Every structure is written in C-alpha cells, then in structure tokens.
Amino acid sequence: MPKLSYREASLAAVQQSMRSDPAVWCVGEDLGRGGVFGQYKGLREEFGEARISDAPISEAAIMGAALGAAMMGTRPIVEMRFSDFALCATDELVNQIAKARFMFGGQSRAPMVIRKPMGLWRSSAAQHSQSLESWYAHIPGLVVACPGTPQDNYSMLKAAIACDDPVVYLEHKGIWDIEGDVDFSEEFEFGKARIRRAGSDVTIVSWSNTANIAVEAADTLTEKGVSAEVVDLRSLWPWDKTAVLTSVAKTGHLVVAHESVAVAGFGAEVIATVAEKAGHTLKGPVRRLGAPRSLVSYAPNLEDQLRVTSEMIVTAAQDTLEKAS
Amino acid sequence: MPKLSYREASLAAVQQSMRSDPAVWCVGEDLGRGGVFGQYKGLREEFGEARISDAPISEAAIMGAALGAAMMGTRPIVEMRFSDFALCATDELVNQIAKARFMFGGQSRAPMVIRKPMGLWRSSAAQHSQSLESWYAHIPGLVVACPGTPQDNYSMLKAAIACDDPVVYLEHKGIWDIEGDVDFSEEFEFGKARIRRAGSDVTIVSWSNTANIAVEAADTLTEKGVSAEVVDLRSLWPWDKTAVLTSVAKTGHLVVAHESVAVAGFGAEVIATVAEKAGHTLKGPVRRLGAPRSLVSYAPNLEDQLRVTSEMIVTAAQDTLEKAS
Amino acid sequence: MTSAGHNYERGRSLLQMMERIRAFEEQACLAAERDKLVLGAIHPSIGQEAVAAGIMHNLSKEDILLSTHRGHGHTLAKGASSLAMMRELLGREGGCCGGKGGSMHIADFSVGMLGANGVVGANITIAAGAAHAIRLLGDNRIVVDIFGDGAVNRGPFLEGINWAVVFKLPILFVCEDNQYSATTKTKTMTGGDGAAARAASLGMRSTVVDGNDVEAIADTMTDIAARLRDGGPPEFLHAKTYRRMGHTSFDPAAYRPEGEAVEEEKKNDPIERQRAILRAVGMTEDDIQLLHQNAQKEMIDILQKAAGTPFPASDTAFIDVQDIGSPAVEAY
C-alpha cells in the first residue's frame, strides 16, 4: 500500500480515471504547469493539452463551458483554484449545472466534478480562506464531498469522477502535504461516513480537516479516560444520518465540529436532524463548534481566533458529559 | 393608518428615505419604468434619472458599482429583480461587499440595501423561484431581512436603508399584493421578532411569507383547541434567539417552518440553537418543515409539492404535542 | 435577392417555418390570456421569426442549438414537435421537458436543442462548452447559440466568446437584436457600437445582417455553416429586428414611443417581406394562403390537444434531480 500525500492521492485518482475513461478531461487556470497546488503535476505530459486544458481567468466560462461539455457526453473535472473564486461562477453552478437535468425533464445530465480547495491556509485573509460547504448542501441537484485524508481524497475523487451527478468536491487546501497509506482498491460510496475512532461515551461528528483535529481530540480524551467516537461524514450530501444516529444512540452525547462559520453551517443540519429524530435519547446537551460569524484576518494571531482546535473539541466533549442527566 | 399593499409599503419606505436623505439612490434594470413588480413606480418622476437609475443587464456591475458608491459615502439601494439573478453577482456580494469594511481594517463601510425578491411565484420554475436566505445568514458582514407583511416591509426597509451595514433584503415576490394597515411611526429593530400570535401550547417559528401561513395554521389550531404562538423572526441575522427561547420555555414544543429547502436551511439553525441551549426543556420532538431537497417545477401540481402548507404546520404541531413526554 | 439566383423551394420553406412559428406563438398567447392555461411568463418572438427560420434552415438535427427565454421560434425551427412544446407551455404530461421547465426552459435534446435559459446571457458559456466537447470528441457538428441584445452587457458574453476564440470552437453566436431589454431601450445602456463590434474585438469574425430578411439570413448562414464545418474559427452574427409585442405576453409595452411598433410591423414584418419576395417569383396567393392556414390549423389543433392532456404524474416532482442523494429516496 503506497504512502501518499493528500495531493498525490488526488493526482492518482485523476490519472487512473483519465486512463480508463477517455471522456474525462480537466480544465482550469494554470493546469498545464501542474495547477496552483501542484495537484495536476505531470498530467499534461501524459494526456496532452486538450485533456489537461488551461483556461483564461474566466471562472464563469470555465464552469459554464464544463456544463455544456458535460451535457454533450464528456466528463469534465473543473478546477476552481480557491473555492472563493468559484463565487464568480455561482449562477453557472447553482442555476445551470444543478438544474440542467431536472429543468429539462431528465433529457440531459451534467456529470462533472467541481474541485474547490477550501479552508484556512497560512495568512490568506478573507478572500482566500472560506469554507462554504453548507451552501452546496442546500442546493438540490448537487452532491457534496469533503475529503479529509489521503485515502479519502483518492477514493472519493474516483467516485466523484465516476458519478453521473455534478459533484462539488471540496478539498482542504491546508492539508495537501499530509501523508497516509492509500489502498487503491478501497471504494467510496457517497453517503457513507467513516468511523475514524470507535468509542462509546461521546459522538464527535466532523468532516474535512476538522475530522483530523477531532481524531486528535479523541486521542486526548482517551488519555483522560473518555471514549470518543469520531464520525467523519466525508460527504455532506448525501450524508450518513444512520451512522450519526447509531453512534448517538450508543453514546447519548453529541459534539459537532467544523471549520466553517457555525451560523447556518452544516453542523446545524446535523444537530437539527438528531434533535428531530432522536432528541429524547440525548443524555446531555449537544455542543456545536464552528467559526464565529466573523471574517478571516491576515495576521496569524487574529486568524487563529477563528480556528476550531482539538482543545475546544475536548472541552466540548467533557462539557456535555459533565452535564449528563 | 393607511391600508397599503406589501408593494406600496416598500414604495413608501423608499420614498420617505430618499426625501430625508439625499445620499440614498436606487439602481437596477428597468427602474425608470417602475421596476419589474412596480415597486419603484413614480419614483423616477419625483427623484429623477440619477437617483432612480436604470442599469444594463449587468448584475455583477450593479452590485460592484453599488459597493464602490457606498464606500464613497452614498447609500445605494440595489434592485436584483429576482433573487436568483443575484447569483450572477455572488463574488461582489460575498467576497467584496460583506468583507469591505473588515478586510480594510475598518477604513470603509458599505451601507447599502440589496433587494432580492425571492420565493415561489406562479409557475416560474427552477431559475425564478429560489429562497436562499440561509446562504446570506452564513456570511459574516451581512445583515439579512425577510419581511412578511406590509407593515414590516415598510418598517424593515426603512431600517435597512438607515443601517450602516450591507443588508440583504429579501422580499417575497408572491405577496406584493397582500394588504394591511401600515403605521408609519413603527420602527423596526434588527434582531427583534414579532409575536404574530400569542399562545401557550406550541411555538411555531417562521419568517417571510411562511409566517403568514403559520398564522393561518395557528388559527386552525385555535379552532382545534391548541394555543399556538407564532414567532415571525423577520430578520435572520441578527435573529431573535431570546424570543424563540422564551416561547419554547413556555410551550415546550417547537415547530419551525420555512419555504426554502429544509436541508441546511435556516430552520436547522433555529433548531440547533434551541437544542444547544434548551434541548432538555423540550417536552416533545422538534418538527421542521421546509421544501424537500428538490427543484421547483413549472407545472403547478408539481410546484405545489414543494410548498409548506398551513395543513402541514397544523399536523406538525399536533404531532409534537401528541408525542409529549 | 433577385429572382435570378432565387431558390424557390427554400424560400417557400422559410416562409412556411415563419408561419408556423407565428401561429404557434399566437396560440400560446391566446392560451395565456384568453384561456389562462399558461401560468408562467411567456416571451413571444412575434416579428422576429426570420432569425429562427433563416438560421435553422442550415442545421441538421445533429447540430446543436442553445437559446434564450424567447426561444419558441428557435426550438420549433430546430425541429421540435409543436405539440410537445405546447404541452410544455401548459405544464402537461408529454411536454418536452415533462412539464418541469415551461416556456423559459424549453428544450428538445432529440433534435439537438439543448435548452432555452431563464438567465440572460447564461447560455453563452454553456454553448461554448458544447462546442468544446465537439472538438474533444472530434466530430463535425456545429453549435449555434442565440441571445438577445441585452445579453451583450453581461460578463458571460465576454467570457464565452473569448473562450470560443481561444479554443477555436465550431460555434456561431447570434445576437438576435430586437432593440429592447424588457422595458429598456437597449441602446441607452450599451456603450460603443454594440454586439458585433464587441465580438470583433474579441477576435471573432462578425457579420451584420438584416434580421427581418429571412433569405439574407439563410444565405449568410449557409456560408458561415460551411466555414465552421470546414474547421474554421468561431463566428458572430448580429441580426437586427424588432420586438413587436411586450416583453412578456402580459406586458402592454406602453413605454415604447407612440406608433413605433405599428410602423415596424408595416415596414418590416418578416412574413410579409418574404411573401412579397415569393410573389415576385411567382408564388400564388392560394399557396401563400395555404401555408398560412396550414400553420394556423396545426397550432389550433395542438393547443386543443395540449389543453386536453393531464398534468404530469405527481411523483415526477422528485425524479431527475440527482441519482445520488435523490429526493425521491430521502427528501431530507
């Protein structure tokens, strides 16, 4: 089993998919030179200019053209560089791509992957640091993926490329370099969470890089004698309600943690769902961790104030356990 | 007290604000002929071309230019026609307007009102029917308003125009013609809900046109011997947690109802907040009503399947009461 | 067009198509106003039929078309069934989009019509992408994308046209210029010399044609289509015509200068102009009337049929959203 970085895992997924399916192609700014994070490195050499296509700085055209090309039977992988710039193509994504199949009564399909690196990344400030996964989860027609590990960035990206629905694929740009074993034979099924740590006292639900931080927190909790279960949702639509409800049924305690803004974030969806379906089984108050409804600063000490840390997760878990009724 | 339509109430608010503050001006497509819903009718005649300005079909420029003009000390009212088209200006709203003050360390401000008529409106299909209020509630820097009555469309619009922060102002395009008494002296404070019906058995939280439907439901419930309290949030950021928590403390039962898609909708935020802060005080399961995660159809019978009706609210309220523990 | 070089069969068939489009939209307007059967907005192209007929005459069903909110004529001319279209306008079963799209999203993929669009200008980048796929797939279809004069002020106009030029795609962009953007005279909100000049500055060969002269449009399009099929670079066509009705069938268009529409109809009705050309080369009054009446009959007929068709089955509301995470499986 090779040890790959999160970046390399995604490269392998794209490369393998392009080898086996000639309809797959990639388009985005600077792809010919490997992409802004090097996540397309070497692909131009293997697949040529047409299939690893550069693009003008025209996010709306990249997104819109990918839709047209998808409706014609090709399978574009769209690179948005920073998820923030994808906002320049919101009409294309939300009004066009997400609706193309339904609006035309099922005559067309839009099989495509929209890669949007998101998240905090070393002093990038307010226009280069956002995480808007809850936006996409709210839009019918879209599948939403948030891989947090090299293995998942391999398996999930392969599944996204093979998917016949448009997939908003949100890599976390802070973890391109993290490494891990990658089993090329592991297949991902959308809507299936991964239990990153099994446990029985408290359930911690998370995704993307925050799931890694939650694992750290669980390790700390273990040292303190608390057995925490970390549920990494991996895809937010569809999302694994069963895994969450099963875990909560066992633990009776729920902490949800994510990097994005808490208000109207996807954590609210998880908590609301648990409250609706299993509110009476909870033994302590639910705890939600997310960024305050504030903007990301450039200065590192200010930027840090928006981070959800492992310590915060530990405290939240202890808190709900202490308040057990 | 004059009886005004929701449309006329907004007209009065804009007219009065423009009379008292020469910095206020309006810009959008077709405004010179009164706007697409007649909500600017007569203003060109009173205030002239410069202050009731037409615009090219350039949503990005309308939004971006309004920001530039706001940073220079004017107070633009931006008309987006259908909230769906505002998606063509998402970078301008989210990356620019919402961040202009913070990013520059408080050197600038962006006092402006972005009017975006939202909601279902007679067979308008998937690109002309969306309600994305939860998106804007998720974005730091924005104030979010969802008036549901003529009185509120007067008082809230006046408050929005007077506000020094950018306000996303979501009128519901299905109710331009509803009428009601409007007290010009009533002032609105952001973050203050209105108790549309007082009650003691169950709390129904809603906003925009769904609050009107909730009032109908409350009337039906009264006939059935159930006393429902309808909390119309009116603004979603800030929102009136106190009113909701106070009501829930009294009733012990919560139903949240809105027209937009339930998944990752603002209803989840309301429920999550109640679960976090007062989950243990609930006497029955919370109930959430919103559109299924599906797209809006043109055919009226298909379109109707996405509606939250008064009957559904009644049933949900009865359901949580029946399951009281 | 002199009778010397005139292709009578083509001329007649162009007239016939214009008659069908006109009749379809007249019935659609009646369905909306008289019968209250069309609930959403419809945007008639009455007076603009020459563009649809002239351009589509040179396309096969394999070629690709994208259009706007004002796309009935284009869709019909591309070969879609008038009955399926009318059913769509009435939101009925068997509508070409299953009743889900309505007038603004009319589409018939079986004849290469990949959709009207409710967002002004949004079709431009999508069409460029369709042409991009043709390049990738390596066949010799061509793409035509039609939009209005108002769309030239939207960003995607620049981005989509630049895209087509950069990737040398087999596509023709057509600005169907009816001089109005909803209630606004487009000229008042448009800098410079307009659509063709903008396209030329982006590196595109741009042609201007009389948008009410169906023969001229068909001729121009014959040449353009040949160049595109030969692997030529993308092109642009600016066709100036006039919007005779309001923006939607509900709009009385009271904002227009007095008499403008009447004057335009008198001088520039594309159907009358084509009749005159055909009369001059010997078409009989009877034949002229026959085309007219056949078109009327077809469209009265299909309106009646459409009105008698049931609404779509309720459970279709939740299909074709997506396979993975479908609302038919879990609404939320």
Place this chain on the structure above:
Amino acid sequence: MTSAGHNYERGRSLLQMMERIRAFEEQACLAAERDKLVLGAIHPSIGQEAVAAGIMHNLSKEDILLSTHRGHGHTLAKGASSLAMMRELLGREGGCCGGKGGSMHIADFSVGMLGANGVVGANITIAAGAAHAIRLLGDNRIVVDIFGDGAVNRGPFLEGINWAVVFKLPILFVCEDNQYSATTKTKTMTGGDGAAARAASLGMRSTVVDGNDVEAIADTMTDIAARLRDGGPPEFLHAKTYRRMGHTSFDPAAYRPEGEAVEEEKKNDPIERQRAILRAVGMTEDDIQLLHQNAQKEMIDILQKAAGTPFPASDTAFIDVQDIGSPAVEAY
C-alpha cells in the same frame, strides 16, 4: 522624450518614486524569504514600477485609486506610508488595514486608495461605482483603476467598462500588462487584440503606452487627467511591461522561456531607462546614487520597525465586521 521639453524636477521625482517602490518590494521579499515574517503570499511588481509612478504623479490625495493583488507600488505612489504598509505585510498593529488585510488587500483610504483586491477583475466594477458616486456627489475628483492583463478575460471587465461608458464617469482604467497571468502567458488565453481593443469596442477612448517609460506614462496621464477633470468621458490606458519575478515571491517562474527575464531586465528596466534619460539631461551619478540609497535606507528602516511591532490586539479579530449582529456581541 527630448531634453528640450523635459521637466527635470518631475523626472527626478518619478525616478525617486520608482526607487522607493523597488526598495520596498525588495525588502518585502527579504522579509518573506529570508526572515519568514510574511506568512501569506506577496506579489511583487519589480520591473513594473513605471506604471505606478507615472500615473500617480498626476493624482492628488483626493483622487481615488483601486488596485489589484499586485498593488504595493500603486499604493505607495498614491501616498501611503511605507511603514504602515510594511506593518500590514507583516500582519502587525498599525498596519494600514490593522493587520487584517495583508498584501492582497492593502488600502489607505486617507490617501484615496480604496483597496487592492484578491479577486482578479473585481476592482473594475467597484471602481466604476466610486466614479459613479463622484458623479452623484458632483465634485471633480477622478478615479484610476488598475488591473492586470489576465483580468481582461473576466466578465466584470466588460460590465464595469460598459457601466463607466453608459454613465459617462470620471474614471481611467489601466491595464498594467506584465504579459503573464500566474504561470500562463496571457496571450495564449486571450482572443483578439487584447485590452485596448476590447475597451475601444465598449466605446472607450483607448491609449497604448510603453509601460516601462515612466516619462511617457506621466505625459499621457497628464492629458488624460485633464480631460477627465474637464468632464470628459471615461478612458482606457494599456501599458505593456514585464513581470520580472515569479507570480508570488515564492514562485521561481521556471515556466518562462530561458533568458526572457534577463533580456527584459537588460532592455527594459524602467529605473535604468529613467536614469539614462536623467543622465542625458545632466543628473549626476551622485544624485542618482543618493536617490537609490535613500530609498534603500527608508525601506530597510521600516522593515526593521515593522518587525519590531507587536501583532494586533486579539480582540480586534471581531470588530469591524458589522455593527448590527456583530460577532463581538454574539459569535453565534
């Protein structure tokens, strides 16, 4: 520029400003690479200083400027404090944006600099709006908006320029063309004749100037500013220069043709070119060196001061988001 018509004082001051910009950015790069004090990306404009110096020479502090991610030079030339700017790059207290914006969002409203922007092309519509406000307010300030060659492929380029033309706004748009968009040669992704041709098609008077000739830029700008202050329509300036470093200070720019950057530096360094002009009209080597050394000294100094400044007070993280619903009051 012959010595006959040459304004020595202006020439010297243009050189001085270029020296200051160069020295500022050299120190900023050292702060980033050598000292690891700049954590985010910085985009140096080394080799492009003539545009900033030449244009800003004709503006007062009351005039308005908007810029891009590569905006240090523009901001400095508009009159911002080098120390406040360096503090901002280091994310420190007293930075011109309080440490919240960093290099990509550098701004100094007190000198009319309304912000760099991290989104390519986004400043174009905002700048048009600033000029729109000037029209509404009725004063005679002017606006300059600067963007790169890559920005001409974004929709807001069309929308913002059309806007300025339609509303006849007092604004100059400047395309500072350094030939690259990140790792891409812009020409390969740009249809037609580029920036000036596009602006002209939108109805704008467009001028092309040698972007490495600070005297020519200052001359051209003198004329343009006069026309704009006289109430003239908006204008466009295309200044071709060259990006001597990588896209960011971290980028070795290995994708460029061998020798291209060296060649450009040899032929077209704007500072060397201006020195040559000034030497020809009698500037002494001592004076030339003095300007250079003063600039070096100033910037070494401010880097040291900035490095010694504390980070911003923690509680500023939650202020200036919004008054109503401020996170300082309730985070969520």
